[in-house]
Amino acid sequence: MNEVVFSKAEGRIGIIEINSPPVNALSHAVRDGIVRALQTARNDKDVEAIVLICAGRTFIAGADIREFGLPPKAPHLPEVVAALEASPKPVVAAIHGTALGGGFEIALGCHYRVAGVAAKVGLPEVKLGLIPGAGGTQRLPRLIGVEGALQMIMSGNPIAAKKAAEMGAVDHVVLDDLLKETIDFTGKLLDECAPLRRLCDIQIDPGSVPENYYDEFRLANARRMRGYFAPERIISAVQAAVEMNFEDGMRRERELFIECLHSPESIALRHVFFAERKAGKVDGLTKDTPLRDTKSVALIGTGTMGGGIAMNFASKGIPVHMVDVDDAAIERGMAVVRSNYMRGVKKGRMSEAQFDTLMQLFIPTTNYEDLAGVDLVIEAVFENMAVKKDIFRRLDQVCKPGAILASNTSTLDLNEIAAVTSRPQDVVGLHFFSPANIMRLLEIVRGAETSLEVLATVMGLAKKIGKVGVVSGVCHGFIGNRMLEGYIREAGLMLLEGAKPEQIDRVLYEFGMPMGPIAMGDLAGIDVGAKVREERRRKGTFPADERFGLVADKLVAMGRCGQKTGAGVYRYEEGSRAAIPDPEVQTLIQNEAARLGISQRHLSDEEILTRCIYPLINEGAKILDEGIAQRASDIDIVWINGYGFPPYRGGPMHYADHVGPGKIYEQICRYRDTLGNEFGYWESAPLLEKLASDRRKFADL
Numbered sequence: 001m002n003e004v005v006f007s008k009a010e011g012r013i014g015i016i017e018i019n020s021p022p023v024n025a026l027s028h029a030v031r032d033g034i035v036r037a038l039q040t041a042r043n044d045k046d047v048e049a050i051v052l053i054c055a056g057r058t059f060i061a062g063a064d065i066r067e068f069g070l071p072p073k074a075p076h077l078p079e080v081v082a083a084l085e086a087s088p089k090p091v092v093a094a095i096h097g098t099a100l101g102g103g104f105e106i107a108l109g110c111h112y113r114v115a116g117v118a119a120k121v122g123l124p125e126v127k128l129g130l131i132p133g134a135g136g137t138q139r140l141p142r143l144i145g146v147e148g149a150l151q152m153i154m155s156g157n158p159i160a161a162k163k164a165a166e167m168g169a170v171d172h173v174v175l176d177d178l179l180k181e182t183i184d185f186t187g188k189l190l191d192e193c194a195p196l197r198r199l200c201d202i203q204i205d206p207g208s209v210p211e212n213y214y215d216e217f218r219l220a221n222a223r224r225m226r227g228y229f230a231p232e233r234i235i236s237a238v239q240a241a242v243e244m245n246f247e248d249g250m251r252r253e254r255e256l257f258i259e260c261l262h263s264p265e266s267i268a269l270r271h272v273f274f275a276e277r278k279a280g281k282v283d284g285l286t287k288d289t290p291l292r293d294t295k296s297v298a299l300i301g302t303g304t305m306g307g308g309i310a311m312n313f314a315s316k317g318i319p320v321h322m323v324d325v326d327d328a329a330i331e332r333g334m335a336v337v338r339s340n341y342m343r344g345v346k347k348g349r350m351s352e353a354q355f356d357t358l359m360q361l362f363i364p365t366t367n368y369e370d371l372a373g374v375d376l377v378i379e380a381v382f383e384n385m386a387v388k389k390d391i392f393r394r395l396d397q398v399c400k401p402g403a404i405l406a407s408n409t410s411t412l413d414l415n416e417i418a419a420v421t422s423r424p425q426d427v428v429g430l431h432f433f434s435p436a437n438i439m440r441l442l443e444i445v446r447g448a449e450t451s452l453e454v455l456a457t458v459m460g461l462a463k464k465i466g467k468v469g470v471v472s473g474v475c476h477g478f479i480g481n482r483m484l485e486g487y488i489r490e491a492g493l494m495l496l497e498g499a500k501p502e503q504i505d506r507v508l509y510e511f512g513m514p515m516g517p518i519a520m521g522d523l524a525g526i527d528v529g530a531k532v533r534e535e536r537r538r539k540g541t542f543p544a545d546e547r548f549g550l551v552a553d554k555l556v557a558m559g560r561c562g563q564k565t566g567a568g569v570y571r572y573e574e575g576s577r578a579a580i581p582d583p584e585v586q587t588l589i590q591n592e593a594a595r596l597g598i599s600q601r602h603l604s605d606e607e608i609l610t611r612c613i614y615p616l617i618n619e620g621a622k623i624l625d626e627g628i629a630q631r632a633s634d635i636d637i638v639w640i641n642g643y644g645f646p647p648y649r650g651g652p653m654h655y656a657d658h659v660g661p662g663k664i665y666e667q668i669c670r671y672r673d674t675l676g677n678e679f680g681y682w683e684s685a686p687l688l689e690k691l692a693s694d695r696r697k698f699a700d701l
């Protein structure tokens with residue numbers, strides 16, 4: 001017996017209970033406890049069978065990720081699983097919550113599996129850049145077949161108990177008292193002298209796997225696998241389960257697991273796992289910070305953005321007032337909502353009845369007075385300070401005391417908006433990313449006077465609607481868009497210097513971005529950036545650099561705004577999103593370069609990559625230094641979830657640590673010297689310089 005694993009007996013059934021909050025992860029203490037408890041049950045002659053169950057909110061959620069990278073300590077997980085499987089007395093896993101990774105592998109080592117109806121099982125290791133390393137790749141194909149196992153391991157998604165039972169991964173699903181019903185199930189096994197079902201004894205017939213199966217699987221999953229290290233190793237491990245005996249297969253799995261464990265991709269993905277959880281911890285907030293109600297919401301501005309935002313709440317059963325200037329505007333927004341939900345109906349993800357119930361949650365109105373009782377109002381009109389201020393003045397008049405007043409602004413000064421109300425403590429920024437019903441990021445902008453209560457409430461709300469909330473201080477563009485500027489600027493400058501759009505896009509795509517900066521501009525609409533530049537020029541806050549945004553501005557003036565107008569930097573065939581390089585644009589770029597006296601040259605892929613990514617990192621360092629972001633890992637979460645930065649690179653700041661802040665600092669200085677620094681583009685962030693001279697990393701801060 002140890003402090004986290006407990007044994008007792010009920011009649012002839014021994015019970016091993018793991019109680020290691022929060023998620024019963026398989027720390028050394030848990031592994032050691034299981035082996036000892038198993039031994040105790042084996043030695044107890046009154047015990048004929050064993051039930052393995054967990055206390056708290058879940059069955060074992062996996063290996064203890066915090067122990068990865070530390071010197072391994074026996075008993076190792078594969079040995080624990082083997083000990084369960086080798087038990088001469090039947091062992092039955094009783095699963096509630098989520099049996100994940102090593103947790104599910106423990107269950108696979110048991111001879112039978114019983115699950116509560118709300119339980120889920122899965123092997124999510126791929127999401128951490130790993131393969132299952134305690135026999136999952138060897139036992140699961142033996143239990144449910146190669147196809148089901150490969151799909152499950154490759155997706156990493158957990159499967160609900162009933163589905164798992166249909167697939168054969170679970171033997172029995174129970175509705176009520178998991179322990180009691182598992183004891184009954186185990187008693188029956190004993191009465192019926194049921195055999196010990198050891199998965200290691202099953203040999204898969206290699207002939208059962210169709211010819212070319214693995215190649216076809218690779219092809220079908222090519223997009224999902226792009227840039228990731230683990231998926232290819234998952235295929236190899238499952239192939240080993242088919243082609244080798246169990247012991248050799250286990251050895252192969254171990255080798256592949258260790259390769260993954262030390263890969264930069266897995267280190268990055270494990271960083272992302274903890275970074276996401278850390279982002280939820282905000283200075284000044286405690287578990288006791290009071291929360292406000294968010295039982296009703298209103299959206300001001302029902303365009304594509306407003307509609308998308310509203311869907312997040314309706315999907316959680318929260319009624320949403322849809323407010324706009326007239327019925328036609330509201331109807332346009334509702335049409336977007338309707339067609340988005342309808343897509344779900346057509347794909348079978350929701351029934352017609354569910355669709356109707358959802359649609360009833362939307363309350364259209366043009367009257368601000370109707371918002372008197374609403375808990376949270378989100379303004380999502382276009383980026384114009386005067387319009388936003390006007391709306392907040394009106395909200396201040398009609399909303400009840402304590403209502404949260406939020407703006408979806410992506411660039412504007414939230415403090416200026418809050419200042420027009422009599423309650424700046426209730427004002428917060430909620431910056432959703434387009435499409436707002438899909439993108440996971442929610443930048444939560446904390447104004448100078450935003451109260452802790454409001455902040456805590458919206459952080460909780462983000463989680464409730466399935467977003468990852470990251471807090472940002474107030475500055476132009478907040479964390480994400482402020483960093484985007486240098487990335488986009490350099491791409492535009494490099495066009496003038498001689499790089500082809502398709503080269504720039506290829507380099508960033510190969511780095512792992514979903515698309516390159518030029519293609520992204522065409523998708524989002526290059527007129528959007530042009531408007532922001534125009535506004536900033538008017539205000540005198542834009543660099544007096546004619547080159548900055550020049551190509552895009554010229555194209556917008558020609559009516560080429562991107563995909564939506566059939567042409568931007570690239571050309572698009574009717575109804576197609578395939579970007580076609582356009583010689584006309586190439587001529588325009590060459591002429592502009594000649595006019596400005598820029599002699600075009602060949603740019604290496606390396607230069608393109610570093611000139612796009614390093615300014616982004618440099619700006620991130622400034623953001624950190626200024627306290628706009630609380631920690632470097634928050635910036636990583638913003639860029640992964642809002643801009644598609646490849647998760648397997650861990651986000652820009654983790655990537656900076658991987659390359660080395662010193663190396664990045666030196667390259668920025670080199671660009672300062674060779675490209676010139678008239679506009680401060682290559683001014684190194686003091687924090688980056690400091691890390692370089694101290695030989696430290698962002699993770700050390």
Ligand code: 3H9
Pocket residue numbers: 022023025058061062063064065066077078098100101102103105124125128130131132133134136274277278
């Ligand atoms: C594996 O098993 C490898 C094996 O195949 C082979 C080995 C040889 N370890 O997410 P939450 C912490 S790889 C350590 O907020 P929820 C988490 O950091 C593993 N800590 O709760 C947080 O801590 P804090 C495969 C862990 O209810 C707290 O628990 N398994 C682990 O929203 C609560 O977490 C996985 O990948 C862990 N494994 O979601 C499953 N898991 O309070 C990973 C959680 O200090 N876990 N913590 O911030 C999850 O997916 C979710 O945590 C879970 C609960 C669904 C379980």
